Amino acid sequence: MAKLTFSIGGIHPADSKLAKDCKIEVLPLPDKVYVSMAQHLGAPAKPVVAVGDSVKAGQILAEPGGFISAYVHSPVSGTVKSIGPRKDLAGFNQTHIEIDVQGDEWAEGIDLSPELVTALPEDTAFILDRIKMNGVVGLGGATFPTHVKLSPPPGKKADCLILNGAECEPFLTSDYRILLESTDEIVVGAAIMQKVLGGCPCVIGIEENKPEAIKAVKASVARLAYPGIRVETLRKRYPQGGEKQLIDAVMHRQVRSGGLPIDVGAVVQNVATSLAVYEAVQKNKPLVTNVLTITGDCIAPERQHNYFFRIGMPLSFIAEQAGGVPEGAVKLISGGPMMGKAIANLDAATVKGSSSILYLGESTRRGQQGPCIRCGRCADACPMGLEPFLLKRLWAAGDASALEANAVQDCIECGCCQYSCPANIPLLDNIRMAKAQVMGIIRARNAKK
Amino acid sequence: MTNTIIWTVAILTVLGLVLSLVLFWVARKFRVEEDPRIDEIEKTLPGANCGGCGFAGCRAFADAAVKAGNLDANYCPVGGNEVMAKVAAILGCEVKEAAPMVAVVRCNGSCANRPRVNVYEGEQSCRVKATLYSGDTLCSFGCLGCGDCVAACAFGAIAMDAQTGLPVVDQDKCTACGKCASACPKNIIEVRPKGPRGMREYVSCVNKDKGPAARKACSAACIGCGICVKTCTHQAITLADNVAWIDPAKCKLCRECEALCPTGAIHGVNFPKPLDKEGIKQRIEARKAKAAAEVAKKEENNG
Numbered sequence: 001m002a003k004l005t006f007s008i009g010g011i012h013p014a015d016s017k018l019a020k021d022c023k024i025e026v027l028p029l030p031d032k033v034y035v036s037m038a039q040h041l042g043a044p045a046k047p048v049v050a051v052g053d054s055v056k057a058g059q060i061l062a063e064p065g066g067f068i069s070a071y072v073h074s075p076v077s078g079t080v081k082s083i084g085p086r087k088d089l090a091g092f093n094q095t096h097i098e099i100d101v102q103g104d105e106w107a108e109g110i111d112l113s114p115e116l117v118t119a120l121p122e123d124t125a126f127i128l129d130r131i132k133m134n135g136v137v138g139l140g141g142a143t144f145p146t147h148v149k150l151s152p153p154p155g156k157k158a159d160c161l162i163l164n165g166a167e168c169e170p171f172l173t174s175d176y177r178i179l180l181e182s183t184d185e186i187v188v189g190a191a192i193m194q195k196v197l198g199g200c201p202c203v204i205g206i207e208e209n210k211p212e213a214i215k216a217v218k219a220s221v222a223r224l225a226y227p228g229i230r231v232e233t234l235r236k237r238y239p240q241g242g243e244k245q246l247i248d249a250v251m252h253r254q255v256r257s258g259g260l261p262i263d264v265g266a267v268v269q270n271v272a273t274s275l276a277v278y279e280a281v282q283k284n285k286p287l288v289t290n291v292l293t294i295t296g297d298c299i300a301p302e303r304q305h306n307y308f309f310r311i312g313m314p315l316s317f318i319a320e321q322a323g324g325v326p327e328g329a330v331k332l333i334s335g336g337p338m339m340g341k342a343i344a345n346l347d348a349a350t351v352k353g354s355s356s357i358l359y360l361g362e363s364t365r366r367g368q369q370g371p372c373i374r375c376g377r378c379a380d381a382c383p384m385g386l387e388p389f390l391l392k393r394l395w396a397a398g399d400a401s402a403l404e405a406n407a408v409q410d411c412i413e414c415g416c417c418q419y420s421c422p423a424n425i426p427l428l429d430n431i432r433m434a435k436a437q438v439m440g441i442i443r444a445r446n447a448k449k
Numbered sequence: 450m451t452n453t454i455i456w457t458v459a460i461l462t463v464l465g466l467v468l469s470l471v472l473f474w475v476a477r478k479f480r481v482e483e484d485p486r487i488d489e490i491e492k493t494l495p496g497a498n499c500g501g502c503g504f505a506g507c508r509a510f511a512d513a514a515v516k517a518g519n520l521d522a523n524y525c526p527v528g529g530n531e532v533m534a535k536v537a538a539i540l541g542c543e544v545k546e547a548a549p550m551v552a553v554v555r556c557n558g559s560c561a562n563r564p565r566v567n568v569y570e571g572e573q574s575c576r577v578k579a580t581l582y583s584g585d586t587l588c589s590f591g592c593l594g595c596g597d598c599v600a601a602c603a604f605g606a607i608a609m610d611a612q613t614g615l616p617v618v619d620q621d622k623c624t625a626c627g628k629c630a631s632a633c634p635k636n637i638i639e640v641r642p643k644g645p646r647g648m649r650e651y652v653s654c655v656n657k658d659k660g661p662a663a664r665k666a667c668s669a670a671c672i673g674c675g676i677c678v679k680t681c682t683h684q685a686i687t688l689a690d691n692v693a694w695i696d697p698a699k700c701k702l703c704r705e706c707e708a709l710c711p712t713g714a715i716h717g718v719n720f721p722k723p724l725d726k727e728g729i730k731q732r733i734e735a736r737k738a739k740a741a742a743e744v745a746k747k748e749e750n751n752g
Contacts, residue, residue, distance in 0.1 A: 091583025093658075330568075344567060344582040366570040429572035433580060 003208055005235040006245040009383035011416045013170050013238055013338070015209050019295040019304040020173045024181055026308045027321055029101050033076050033312030034086055035061055037095040039351035040137040041144045042068030047097055053080045057310075058107040058286050060133075061097055070145045071135035073286035075310035077105040089315075089334055091344040099312070110285050116184050117282040118224060124196050127281050134280035135287045135352075140164055140241065140270030141339065143353040146277065149269070150196045152262045158197040159265030162250050163190050163274055165206040165213065166234055166241035169336025174291040174355050175271050177306045179206070179213040182275050183220040189274030191226040192281050197267060201228040203250050204271070209236045238338060239414040243268045245383055257410050258442075287311075287352055292318065296359030299326040309350055316346045319357055329359035337364075338415045370423035378417035378427055384410045388417035388427045395434040400441060408434045409442060486539055487511045493535045495527045499603050501626025502526065520544045526640075527604075527624035548642040550625035552607070552618050554598075556637045557653050557669035557714060558591040559613035579634035587666035590656045592616070592637055601632035620647060642697045647719035650700050650707060652677075654714045657690040664712070671714040677706035680733065705729055 038044040043066030049055060055074040062072040078101045085093035106112060121127055132147040152158055163186070167175040179186065187204075194202050204221070206214050218231045234240050234249055244255045246268055253264040261268055269277075272290065279285040294305045303323045315334070319325055325332070325346070332343040335355055343357070378388040386407055394403045408431060417427040490511035498506035502525050504513055514523045519542045525532055530546050537544035557563075563586045571581060575597040583589030594614045599607045606622035607629055609615070616629075620643070630638040637655055644650075652671055656663040660672035673691030685699035686706060695706070695715070707715040708729040717724065 087583070087589070090581070091587075091589045093589065342567075342582060344584075426572040426577075429574075429577045429581070433577055436580070 003233050003235040004205070004249040005237050005240065006242075006248040006383060008385050009381050009416060010237045010239065010245075011381050011419055012236070013419065015236065016170045016297065017173050017176065017209070018171065018297075018301065019293050019306055020176055020210075022173070022177075022304055022306045024177050024291055024306045024308055027310075027313065027318060029076060029104060029310070030313055030317045031101055032081070032314075033078075033099050033101060033310065034096040034314065034349035035072060035075065035099065035312040036086075036088060036349055036351050037062055037065075037072065037097070038088070039072065039143065039311065039353065040070040040135075041142055042066055042070075044095065045069060045072045047083050047095070049080050049083075049097065051080055051082055054078070054102075055080060055099065056105050056107040058110045058288065060286075064145075068145055068148055070137050071133060071286070073135055073288050074099060075288040075312050076101045078102040087345050087348060089341055089343055089345060089348040096349060111283040112285070113283075116188065118184075118188055120188075120192055120195055121281065127192055127196050130281045130284065131277055134276075134285065136273065136276045136280050137287065137352055138270060139272035139276060139290060139353055139355075140243075140268075141335070141353065141355075143351075146269070146273055149267060150193060152197070152267070156262045157265065158200045158262065158267045160200055160251055160267075161190065161194055161197055161202040162246055162266060162268045163202060163204040163271055164241050164243075164246055164268055165204055165210075165217070165271045166246065167210070168207060168236075168238045168240040169338055169340075170238075171295050171358055172293055172336050172356055173295065174293045174306060176210050176213055177293075178275055178291055179210070179271055180216055183216045184224065185278045186271050186274045187217065187220045187224050187226065187229065188282065189276075189278035190229055191224070192277055193267075193269060193274065194226070194228065199228070200265075200267075201230070204229065204231045205234050205240075205246055205250055206231065207234045207236050207240060239383055239412065239416065242383065242412050242414060244412065257407055290350075290352060290354060292350065292354055293356040293358075294318070294322045295356065296326070296329065296361070297364070298328045298361030299359050309354070311352055311354075312349050314347050314349055315343065315354075315357060318350070319346065322357075326359055328361050330362055331358075331360040331364055333358040333360065338419065339413065366426075367424045369425055372423055372425060375422065377420040377422065381416040381420040383414060383416060384412060386411060388431060389425075391434055392425070392427050392430045395430045400437060403434050404438045404441065409438050411435050484515050487515050489539050490514060490536050493528075493532060493539065494525055495532065495624075497527055497603050497624075497626075499527060499624070499626040499628055501624065501628065514540065518542065526550060527626055529624075550640050551620050551623050551643045551649075552625060552627070552629050553639050553641045553649075553651055553653075554592070554616050554618060554637060555639055555651065555653050555655050556592040556615060558586060558588055558667050559615055559669075561613075562669040563588055563591065563667040575632075576634050588656055588658075588663070588670065590635060590637075590658070591654075591667065593635065597632045597634070598629035598638060601628045603628065644697070644702070644719070648702055648717070649697065649719070650702055650704065650715065650717045651695055651697075652693045652714055653716045655692055657692055659691055663691065669713050672712060674711060676709050676711065677715060680705050680709050703729075705733060709733075 045062035046065045047062045049061050056077045059074045061074050078099045081098040081100050083097050086096040088094045128147050136146040137143040190202050221229050247266045276287045288311050289308055292307050292309050305322050333340040334343050372389055391408050411431050415428050491508050494507040496507055502510050504510040533544045565585050567585050569585045573595045575593040575595040578593045584593050592615050596609050598616050604622050604624055606619045607616050610617045625640050627640050654671035656670045663670040663672050671692045675688050677693050678686045678688050683699050683701050685696045687694050704717050707717045708726045
């Protein structure tokens with residue numbers, strides 16, 4: 001069958017999946033964990049525990065601070081030491097709950113057994129409640145609360161659930177490993193989400209560079225025999241895992257400017273989210289663990305790992321477990337090399353969406369910036385059909401209405417423009433600012449209406 | 450041939466005359482009556498269109514002043530009292546004299562005080578850098594050093610010091626329009642009164658972290674210890690969010706806070722003599738001893 005892909009733009013970075021054969025290991029528990037209240041998109045969560053309280057793993061620490069927000073649970077058992085500001089990944093203060101770890105005792109009602117539960121619950125309200133109460137958020141990068149995404153607004157119906165197993169970012173292997181090691185759980189998770197969305201078909205999209213994963217998932221889908229689930233092979237191309245790109249690739253539909261995937265009948269969820277949904281619904285286990293890759297181009301192969309981590313573990317603790325920061329690393333990134341965030345503070349705590357610690361060497365330094373020669377490579381690479389060179393100029397000129405007319409608000413911040421620029425111009429840095437400004441203007445205008 | 454030329458010239462001449470009459474008529478008919486004082490005031494103003502007064506430009510300022518008929522809501526910080534007196538004369542009203550102001554950079558984070566912990570390779574703009582992360586030092590409140598304030602200044606009054614990596618305000622050129630203060634994403638620059646003969650006292654730090662964290666990030670940070678608040682006999686200093694602030698209206702420039710600040714976060718500028726720390730400390734001790742003696746005396750009298 002033809003391999004699917006999106007229609008415009010995109011780039012082909014070397015895939016560098018160096019840690020793909022490292023089995024997922026379980027990390028020991030640190031002495032202290034720091035659970036951030038802002039680890040999902042939307043309003044920060046509000047703490048419901050007090051200093052001195054003893055908590056069990058899986059117990060609710062904080063409740064949603066708004067409609068778009070999520071529950072946060074304790075990843076460990078122990079005593080709440082303090083609640084206060086602590087520096088996050090980017091070095092800004094965020095409210096964290098500090099817990100002194102004592103033992104590893106889980107709250108009641110959580111099924112920790114490894115048996116696969118394939119029978120789906122009948123009641124969709126029950127499923128959504130479990131997803132909400134267990135703090136499940138999208139683990140593909142945006143950490144959008146999953147129960148909100150699985151409840152389409154009235155009048156909209158999902159035609160297709162797309163499970164994103166593309167993992168198009170170079171280096172990252174956490175999704176690949178769970179596709180191999182928790183295949184059945186992911187497929188059951190997909191069936192649960194299908195049920196919530198009214199029994200629409202489900203497509204699991206996996207890029208062609210993961211043949212073992214495709215084989216394993218196909219076998220699992222055939223064995224579990226849920227109706228309407230199929231696996232599609234996607235061409236290797238970045239940003240294949242972008243929501244709008246994946247909808248284009250799988251359903252050949254385009255989300256209009258300013259629209260949501262549900263407008264074209266699509267709901268996209270990451271495979272890691274599917275696993276979290278399975279655990280939340282079938283095992284009543286809150287989202288307090290995830291898989292993180294330690295990799296990079298300047299770290300020895302034996303020091304590369306895939307780890308099951310508990311949220312709140314400091315990144316520095318995980319880095320120590322893997323032998324510390326390697327010599328020659330000039331960049332530390334959390335997430336993939338394309339869209340990940342620079343780690344300004346290695347003592348920052350891991351959050352639900354943490355997916356990697358990436359060490360990049362000297363060769364990845366940004367080169368000398370030159371003038372724009374209007375070669376148009378950025379416009380060719382843009383998967384949203386924008387003209388990044390123009391947007392940067394308009395931003396410099398401060399022309400917000402022209403920026404909006406040129407659809408800066410459609411930018412998905414994938415970084416293809418900056419990657420393809422021969423003059424090393426930091427296009428995305430500028431476009432991101434312009435996008436934030438224009439989005440602010442649009443929101444203010446909508447609020448007025 | 451000759452005919453063509455004659456006709457062309459004739460038609461164009463007639464057309465020109467007719468259209469000029471139309472223009473003359475339109476100009477008469479639709480003439481906008483404007484107060485001549487607006488033009489006069491605009492000519493008096495510095496003409497930098499900097500927006501420091503809160504209006505879109507000098508003409509908008511003049512327009513608003515004439516419409517209001519007084520200068521209660523208008524003050525041109527660039528022109529200062531001199532220009533405002535002229536404007537008041539044109540309008541025939543009173544103007545309140547305002548203390549001359551100056552932009553003050555409240556950050557001590559020079560390369561020596563505040564070690565760099567990472568290298569920033571992105572766009573050289575504070576505005577962009579501030580959205581990406583907290584900066585290349587451990588202080589998430591201090592100067593980012595990309596010079597957005599320098600670019601914003603229309604008067605060439607701010608320049609980056611290559612040695613310290615911090616912006617320096619030329620107080621003679623600074624007109625206190627406030628452009629730099631609004632360009633700074635970290636709100637480090639504050640427009641403060643220039644003070645008598647330029648003498649002023651201010652806390653040169655905005656770090657809201659708790660003491661140990663602030664100290665770790667920068668050796669000259671305000672650590673929120675509150676010694677200055679306790680020392681000040683004029684109640685001029687307030688402490689909020691672990692950072693002190695000196696109220697220029699209450700400060701009497703005694704420099705006691707500056708002498709006692711353990712990190713040197715408080716700066717005094719344009720004083721004729723260098724700070725005599727020991728002398729001031731002795732003065733404070735003497736005052737305390739006197740106060741204690743008075744208390745003891747009172748108790749004696751009462752007892």
